[in-house]
Amino acid sequence: MDTDHVNKDHAQALIRAEAGVAALAARRSDRWYPQFHIASDGGWINDPNGLCYYHGRWHVFYQLHPYGTQWGPMHWGHVSSEDMVTWRREPVALAPSLEQDRDGIFSGSAVIGDDGRLRLFYTGNITIQQRDENHAEELYEAQMLAEAQDDDARVFTKRGVVVAFPEGAVHSDFRDPKVWKQNGTWYMIVGARSARERGQIWLYTSQDLVSWEFSRVLYEHPDPDVYMLECPDFFALRSDSGGMKWVLCFSAMGSKPCGFMNRNANNAGYMIGTWEPDGCFQPETGFRLWDWGHNFYAPQSFEGPDSRRIMYGWMSPEASGPVPVQQDGWCGNLTLPRELALDKDGSIRTTPVKETEALRASQCEFGRVSLGAEEQLVVAEESAGTEIEMVIDLNRSTAERCGLKVHAGGQGSYTYIAYDDQTQRIVVDRQAAAEGGRGYRAAPLSSESLSRGRVALRVFIDRGCVEAYINNGEQVMSSFSYPVEGPGKSILLAERGTMEIESLTVHRLRGIGLS
Numbered sequence: 001m002d003t004d005h006v007n008k009d010h011a012q013a014l015i016r017a018e019a020g021v022a023a024l025a026a027r028r029s030d031r032w033y034p035q036f037h038i039a040s041d042g043g044w045i046n047d048p049n050g051l052c053y054y055h056g057r058w059h060v061f062y063q064l065h066p067y068g069t070q071w072g073p074m075h076w077g078h079v080s081s082e083d084m085v086t087w088r089r090e091p092v093a094l095a096p097s098l099e100q101d102r103d104g105i106f107s108g109s110a111v112i113g114d115d116g117r118l119r120l121f122y123t124g125n126i127t128i129q130q131r132d133e134n135h136a137e138e139l140y141e142a143q144m145l146a147e148a149q150d151d152d153a154r155v156f157t158k159r160g161v162v163v164a165f166p167e168g169a170v171h172s173d174f175r176d177p178k179v180w181k182q183n184g185t186w187y188m189i190v191g192a193r194s195a196r197e198r199g200q201i202w203l204y205t206s207q208d209l210v211s212w213e214f215s216r217v218l219y220e221h222p223d224p225d226v227y228m229l230e231c232p233d234f235f236a237l238r239s240d241s242g243g244m245k246w247v248l249c250f251s252a253m254g255s256k257p258c259g260f261m262n263r264n265a266n267n268a269g270y271m272i273g274t275w276e277p278d279g280c281f282q283p284e285t286g287f288r289l290w291d292w293g294h295n296f297y298a299p300q301s302f303e304g305p306d307s308r309r310i311m312y313g314w315m316s317p318e319a320s321g322p323v324p325v326q327q328d329g330w331c332g333n334l335t336l337p338r339e340l341a342l343d344k345d346g347s348i349r350t351t352p353v354k355e356t357e358a359l360r361a362s363q364c365e366f367g368r369v370s371l372g373a374e375e376q377l378v379v380a381e382e383s384a385g386t387e388i389e390m391v392i393d394l395n396r397s398t399a400e401r402c403g404l405k406v407h408a409g410g411q412g413s414y415t416y417i418a419y420d421d422q423t424q425r426i427v428v429d430r431q432a433a434a435e436g437g438r439g440y441r442a443a444p445l446s447s448e449s450l451s452r453g454r455v456a457l458r459v460f461i462d463r464g465c466v467e468a469y470i471n472n473g474e475q476v477m478s479s480f481s482y483p484v485e486g487p488g489k490s491i492l493l494a495e496r497g498t499m500e501i502e503s504l505t506v507h508r509l510r511g512i513g514l515s
């Protein structure tokens with residue numbers, strides 16, 4: 001490669017991308033723009049990419065289309081933070097500039113090489129045929145490398161293709177490299193749609209991060225409807241009692257809804273099992289969703305310097321129906337950073353990282369609260385920018401459904417986060433949402449939680465979305481919720497019976513510095 005030429009073309013593409021974001025940001029409306037979730041200044045974002053801790057800062061990259069509020073030719077946007085609380089914007093990191101990435105810098109991951117330098121692995125995308133009404137699409141996708149030139153990770157040099165498109169062996173989709181090191185060997189997994197159109201995850205190994213050797217198909221999804229596994233991720237988790245399990249994560253395309261499961265267009269989840277480096281992944285559980293809300297996809301995790309396993313997801317707009325923020329100059333945000341932990345009962349708990357507590361600026365303690373049948377109680381005049389912690393005592397409550405209306409505003413609109421005693425699930429119901437997609441989602445509670453008779457909720461409410469963490473990370477639900485303009489209250493409600501709340505605190509949250 002003529003390196004000077006490559007760097008010059010890339011630098012120019014990045015300047016154009018910055019101007020694209022700035023033009024959209026200049027006409028941005030902030031009615032639903034997040035206060036404490038990562039989003040681009042302007043333009044469309046999707047998957048979190050390249051998550052890492054490098055030279056004293058946390059780095060989050062993300063899929064970015066800088067020229068519109070729809071998905072389009074992908075770049076990598078970038079923000080960084082010293083403390084995972086307050087963030088600063090960084091220049092756009094990667095833009096299409098080579099023949100092999102001309103139609104998009106697709107998703108990928110970051111590692112710090114043996115020389116201490118940050119490497120980004122991404123998929124270079126060439127679109128040979130656009131998606132048609134039968135979803136037929138022809139892509140040519142290769143795994144590519146870029147190296148950071150500075151300790152702030154602001155300047156990257158592209159090193160080109162490191163894993164070529166395996167023509168004939170895959171049916172067009174072959175992307176989203178996730179790289180890690182283990183016992184002196186580098187590993188890469190890539191999501192693939194096999195020649196027989198089955199969702200697979202391929203495993204490669206390397207000694208130097210540049211030359212990669214195919215090892216095996218690590219996993220093939222058993223469901224023939226699942227034709228592609230996007231954004232694979234693979235890591236070991238150790239429980240407090242010392243047990244160790246491997247967790248295989250992917251975003252499955254093609255799975256059909258089944259009961260409460262797989263209700264989104266594509267669905268991101270994981271299986272827990274075992275793995276030896278010279279073998280395939282052996283699942284010991286079925287597929288579990290990372291998040292039961294309407295808007296969650298393409299998560300990525302990484303290991304922090306303190307060995308925490310931290311995950312970000314993308315709050316993805318519905319595939320069909322209105323996406324109101326697209327009129328506002330921006331679209332898409334990430335979830336809060338979440339810590340993953342293996343519980344002694346073998347399940348994974350997903351909680352907001354402890355740093356999130358530093359967003360709390362002030363609080364209002366309500367203590368114990370009793371609500372009569374059909375009674376309502378306003379607990380915040382403005383939902384946006386709050387975290388509500390509450391514990392419902394199910395043994396002493398008789399309501400059929402009880403919980404919290406948020407973003408409750410004019411024209412009777414609201415989003416309802418409630419315990420539903422008939423299904424014994426937590427529901428996020430957007431039947432009365434002011435704008436955007438409707439429908440409800442319902443997350444299960446374990447029989448142990450139900451027999452304890454308590455539901456603990458931590459609900460984070462931003463201007464246009466909610467995240468509800470249930471029973472200390474037993475389940476999570478992330479959904480968009482677009483209120484009408486003007487204050488949107490948070491209101492407790494008990495339907496057809498009473499609700500006893502053991503404790504209730506409303507925290508007002510500060511912003512993360514990206515508004």
Ligand code: FRU
Nearest residue numbers: 063074106107175230231298
């Ligand atoms: C998942 C995904 C990835 C791909 C990227 C493109 O949302 O489709 O598989 O790399 O988005 O933006």
